[in-house]
Amino acid sequence: MEINVSQQLKAHIGYVREYDIEDYIDILGIGVDIQVEGKVKLTKTNRGLLVQGTLRAKIPVECSRCLKVFEFPLIIKLEEEYFPVIDVNSGTPLETPDEIGIFTIDEHHILDLNEAIRQNALLAVPMKPLCRADCAGLCQTCGKDLNKGQCDCEISDIDPRWAKLVNLASAGKKVKKHKKEME
Ligand SMILES: [Zn+2]
Numbered sequence: 744m745e746i747n748v749s750q751q752l753k754a755h756i757g758y759v760r761e762y763d764i765e766d767y768i769d770i771l772g773i774g775v776d777i778q779v780e781g782k783v784k785l786t787k788t789n790r791g792l793l794v795q796g797t798l799r800a801k802i803p804v805e806c807s808r809c810l811k812v813f814e815f816p817l818i819i820k821l822e823e824e825y826f827p828v829i830d831v832n833s834g835t836p837l838e839t840p841d842e843i844g845i846f847t848i849d850e851h852h853i854l855d856l857n858e859a860i861r862q863n864a865l866l867a868v869p870m871k872p873l874c875r876a877d878c879a880g881l882c883q884t885c886g887k888d889l890n891k892g893q894c895d896c897e898i899s900d901i902d903p904r905w906a907k908l909v910n911l912a913s914a915g916k917k918v919k920k921h922k923k924e925m926e
């Protein structure tokens with residue numbers, strides 16, 4: 744998504760213009776263009792243009808519990824200042840702030856939103872996505888998707904740290920039973 748902002752750069756500080764965004768962008772950097780929709784607002788600042796907006800995209804992610812791939816509704820928040828590399832009136836080069844990763848408006852007054860969208864999209868991707876809040880996940884023993892029903896290995900599902908206790912408990916029962924028989 745590229746916007747020619749020569750008019751906004753000539754405008755007074757505080758000048759606002761809004762844009763509807765509907766574009767296909769490879770926001771995950773995996774060679775797949777994903778539809779991105781929303782609104783952005785460009786506000787003239789004393790140094791350049793402030794880009795603010797909220798965009799939506801549906802991205803394919805793997806559920807961290809059941810490993811099913813599902814569409815996650817991503818909300819991408821943008822708030823970035825863009826700095827022009829040349830003065831729009833005189834055409835003379837401008838110093839841009841000496842910071843890593845700043846966004847610039849090129850010498851043709853083109854503001855390219857894609858990189859900002861990509862970076863903020865990656866921040867919005869959840870670390871441990873869930874296909875639904877109560878996803879039951881997979882059985883650790885047989886790998887069955889427990890959302891589709893229980894498997895037959897509940898007993899062996901016991902954490903190995905508890906297994907000893909379980910053995911002791913059942914041994915205890917046997918001892919008691921044995922005692923009763925003795926009486
Ligand atoms: Zn799941």
Ligand SMILES: [Zn+2]
Binds near residue numbers: 885887
């Ligand atoms: Zn199982």
